[in-house]
Amino acid sequence: MKKRINSLKKKFKKYGIDGYVIPKNNDYFTEYSKINRLKIISNFSGSAGLAIILKNKNYLFTDGRYTIQSEIESGKNFQIFSYEKIINCKLFNNLKLGLDPKLFTSEQIKKYFLRQNQVKFISNNLIDEIKIDKISNDAPFFSLKDEIVGENKISKINKIVNYLKKKRADNLFITAPENVAWILNIRGNDVPNSPIPNCRLIINKSKKIFLITEPKKAKILIKKKIINKNQLININDLQKKILLINGKNFIIDNKSCSVFYENIIKSKFDIISREDPTYLLKAIKNKTEVKNMINSHILDGVALTKFIYWIKNINKKNITEVDAQIKLEQFRKKNRNYLYPSFDTIAGSGANGAIVHYRAKKENCKFIKKNDIFLCDSGGQYKYGTTDVTRTLCFSEPKQNIKNIYTKVLKGHIAVATTNLLKDNIGKKIDKRARKYLNKSNLNYAHGTGHGVGFFLNVHEGPQSISKLNNIKIKEGMILSNEPGYYKKGKFGIRIENLVYVNKVKNKIFFENLTLAPLEKELINFNLLTKLEKNYLFKYHLYVYSKISKFLNVKERKWLASFI
Numbered sequence: 001m002k003k004r005i006n007s008l009k010k011k012f013k014k015y016g017i018d019g020y021v022i023p024k025n026n027d028y029f030t031e032y033s034k035i036n037r038l039k040i041i042s043n044f045s046g047s048a049g050l051a052i053i054l055k056n057k058n059y060l061f062t063d064g065r066y067t068i069q070s071e072i073e074s075g076k077n078f079q080i081f082s083y084e085k086i087i088n089c090k091l092f093n094n095l096k097l098g099l100d101p102k103l104f105t106s107e108q109i110k111k112y113f114l115r116q117n118q119v120k121f122i123s124n125n126l127i128d129e130i131k132i133d134k135i136s137n138d139a140p141f142f143s144l145k146d147e148i149v150g151e152n153k154i155s156k157i158n159k160i161v162n163y164l165k166k167k168r169a170d171n172l173f174i175t176a177p178e179n180v181a182w183i184l185n186i187r188g189n190d191v192p193n194s195p196i197p198n199c200r201l202i203i204n205k206s207k208k209i210f211l212i213t214e215p216k217k218a219k220i221l222i223k224k225k226i227i228n229k230n231q232l233i234n235i236n237d238l239q240k241k242i243l244l245i246n247g248k249n250f251i252i253d254n255k256s257c258s259v260f261y262e263n264i265i266k267s268k269f270d271i272i273s274r275e276d277p278t279y280l281l282k283a284i285k286n287k288t289e290v291k292n293m294i295n296s297h298i299l300d301g302v303a304l305t306k307f308i309y310w311i312k313n314i315n316k317k318n319i320t321e322v323d324a325q326i327k328l329e330q331f332r333k334k335n336r337n338y339l340y341p342s343f344d345t346i347a348g349s350g351a352n353g354a355i356v357h358y359r360a361k362k363e364n365c366k367f368i369k370k371n372d373i374f375l376c377d378s379g380g381q382y383k384y385g386t387t388d389v390t391r392t393l394c395f396s397e398p399k400q401n402i403k404n405i406y407t408k409v410l411k412g413h414i415a416v417a418t419t420n421l422l423k424d425n426i427g428k429k430i431d432k433r434a435r436k437y438l439n440k441s442n443l444n445y446a447h448g449t450g451h452g453v454g455f456f457l458n459v460h461e462g463p464q465s466i467s468k469l470n471n472i473k474i475k476e477g478m479i480l481s482n483e484p485g486y487y488k489k490g491k492f493g494i495r496i497e498n499l500v501y502v503n504k505v506k507n508k509i510f511f512e513n514l515t516l517a518p519l520e521k522e523l524i525n526f527n528l529l530t531k532l533e534k535n536y537l538f539k540y541h542l543y544v545y546s547k548i549s550k551f552l553n554v555k556e557r558k559w560l561a562s563f564i
Helices: 002-009 038-040 064-074 106-111 126-130 153-166 177-184 215-223 236-245 258-264 278-283 287-314 321-333 350-354 400-417 427-438 529-553 553-559
Strands: 019-023 050-054 058-062 079-082 097-099 119-121 173-176 198-206 209-213 232-233 249-251 270-273 340-342 345-351 373-378 380-382 389-394 451-454 460-467 481-484 485-488 492-495 500-503 510-511
Touching: 002 038, 002 050, 002 126, 019 038, 038 050, 038 126, 038 270, 050 177, 058 064, 064 427, 064 481, 106 258, 153 173, 153 198, 153 278, 177 198, 177 278, 198 236, 209 215, 209 236, 215 232, 236 258, 236 373, 258 270, 278 460, 287 321, 287 380, 287 500, 287 529, 287 553, 321 340, 321 345, 321 373, 345 350, 350 373, 350 485, 350 492, 373 492, 389 492, 400 427, 400 481, 400 485, 400 492, 400 500, 427 451, 427 460, 460 481, 460 492, 460 510, 529 553
Parallel strands: 019 097, 058 079, 097 119, 173 249, 209 232, 249 270
Antiparallel strands: 019 050, 050 058, 173 198, 198 209, 340 380, 345 373, 373 389, 451 460, 451 481, 481 500, 485 492, 500 510
């Protein structure tokens, strides 16, 4: 790492800069990427971060999920701060910082660097000049049948066009690949953990569409007449082809349209809005998508329940965290509809459980000890659905204070699950319910309570979330996680996560659980639960049993019945 940092610093004089900025994202702004430039320069492997390398100092900015992890991975060579510290900070006021314009939006530049003259755009990425991981991926995009997604692409394009007409806009430039995937009902194999097709899309108010990608990626789509050759723009030709498009203005996406592409559009068109309507349209799942997600969670619940039974009752060997996550995936792989993990499994025993997004590696993982609290956060991509679930387990009688904390986390989890959505229908209100019982004991956690989840897409998606600042109204069809937690540095971590969807019966809307796996009863102090909370647990475990027991063997079924 030091060699790479020094190699980067040697380039500063050539480009006339005092420092260089490296974000986590690639030029598609996806959460996961096969090329991770931030890790190359800093060794930090978290999903959110930004490094600034100066001549004499190195800074890494990230969020509360990665406080411990960033210190472990990068602390020897970087000063580490939370994202908030970079906003309005004066560390870089008199410096010229280089950055790749394809990796930043104008919103990010305004947020991090108040003065435009602080930054210098450098078209060739300097990390790539030092070390580039050569990734060749020729796998073409594929399409999903209408009966799988529940709505055809024509209907979705019409929704977009109606939005354009309402906004008096001529064109929408869709730069988030997951939004293109949703509109055209296509998927791909361009990133780890998600079936994302790396591409962009332009939709005109006259219903013309242009898919922007490498031609070889679109060959199946052309063969199946999802698009025709005239609707394809080679990514290398975009700069000249976009200027030939009809209209006077564009809507772009402030989350994923880079300064590079924004400047190309601004050279001919007016930008009248920076909000891609696809995010909200995609967030509200139709009945077919919900049905497929329910089916995927039955499959996933069987695998996880079998794993929990195995690790608590069958396994008699000393196993590592890596052994545990391999075993869990073996259970998932027994179902032919399972494809791959929806994110890298978090299997943290004891102190490692306190690292919110811990990743166990063979060379330095822990053995799972009998007296440890074990946190396991995992998920899968299935045909067709996306799962994400966390269970915290114990293997011996836990200490009373740990039981009490787990129970307060559980009470928050139940409070979210039983929210009256007619009353508390935005994320920041629901987030308060999740933290209420922990806060009474001056306890808290440094991450959001819940994120949106895609349909056979990204395991994390917006715009909805259950977090302190989110104001998006929770609507029927949305899918979110419900995952309060607590983390004692150097000791243990606790998190309880289910996915829920917003159901509607008559005039009542409410959360309904998708996740089907038992909760660790040995960690519960039932004296701290109300009658309503005990009743919730009874009904939840009865529901789990009714959905997955027929897929279990006799011993597993008998064990699962003991939770009711």
